[in-house]
Amino acid sequence: MERKNPTLVRSFAQTLRRRRKAAGWSQEEFAHRLDLSVSYISLLETENRQPTLTVLAAVAKEFGVSLAQLAAELESP
Numbered sequence: 001m002e003r004k005n006p007t008l009v010r011s012f013a014q015t016l017r018r019r020r021k022a023a024g025w026s027q028e029e030f031a032h033r034l035d036l037s038v039s040y041i042s043l044l045e046t047e048n049r050q051p052t053l054t055v056l057a058a059v060a061k062e063f064g065v066s067l068a069q070l071a072a073e074l075e076s077p
Contacts, residue, residue, distance in 0.1 A: 006047075008074060009047050009050055010047055011074045011075075012050075012074055013044060013046065020041075023063070027041045027042055027045070033062055034055070034062060056070065
């Protein structure tokens with residue numbers, strides 16, 4: 001899959017990893033909380049997958065922020 005915006009993919013991966021670790025969750029625990037596979041979380045955090053809108057919404061909810069707040073964080077320099 002061609003990435004149209006590698007900077008945004010990188011930003012999401014970094015934000016996901018940073019927020020997950022700040023919450024004290026392992027990839028396994030986070031995957032369980034979202035009902036996703038550990039390998040999928042790993043792929044997201046290593047910039048090898050792009051999340052769907054449904055996954056983005058679930059991630060935002062799990063972190064206790066709105067989808068708009070999460071998106072704004074991704075766009076911040």
